[in-house]
Amino acid sequence: MPDFAELREHMVERQIAARGIADERILAAFRAVPREEFVPARSRARAYEDGPLPIEAEQTISQPYIVALMIEAAAIAPGDRVLEVGAGSGYAAAVIAQLAGEVLAIERHEALAKLAGARMERLGYENVAIHQGDGTGGLPSEAPFDAIICSASGSHVPDILRGQLEIGGRLVMPLGEPGAVQHLVKVTRTGEEGYEREELCAVRFVPLIGAYAWNE
Helix, strand or coil: CCCHHHHHHHHHHHHHHHHCCCCHHHHHHHHHCCHHHHCCHHHHHHCCCCCCEECHHHCEECCHHHHHHHHHHHCCCCCCEEEEECCCCCHHHHHHHCCCCEEEEEECCHHHHHHHHHHHHHHCCCCEEEEECCHHHCCHHHCCEEEEEECCEECCCCHHHHCCEEEEEEEEEEECCCCCCEEEEEEEECCCCCEEEEEEEEECCCECECCCCECC
16 A cells, blocks of 8 residues: 555655745645545555546546646635636645635536535535536636636636636636647736736646537
8 A cells, every 4th residue: 555645745845846836835735635535546556646647527637736836826815715617526626725715616527526525525624615517607606706726728718707706816727729738827806807817837738618618
């Protein structure tokens, strides 16, 4: 049986801290979450590899460093309300939960949403709620949010998501064609109608599917 605690520490030091993520709150959050609990049983031994892994419903769990980079860009503070679009296995939501006051995560695949919700309950993440549905429209009834993280790539940042940010809120998501190199962007809401956009780095994500993104 692998020593998951040791593998987790190596992941934090070699994959995240060594690449420039210096915020001790973020590093501690990754140390606190057992990534092996968020992958299928057949992949547990590979849970701390430096790359994405396949999960149920033909989806993936993102590379740990990319999750850390998105969380850092979102500048999540204690007490923040965070929306995650594309919950997948629930791993990123669990990490964000160590930093934020409340995390609401949406997953379009019913099987994944049920699995993620069961993990949150079993592992005791009481400040995370998993919703099943089309995340491209966000959760208007729960808005506004201090941060929105989108874990799938769209052709553009949907206006409906931008509009669910608090003034000063941050949205982080990849943009680009499915299967191609995409760009991670950060959008900050500066006023009722004002937004600033910053390009961060090249990434590869599964496509964002829904009414305000790519078609099935």
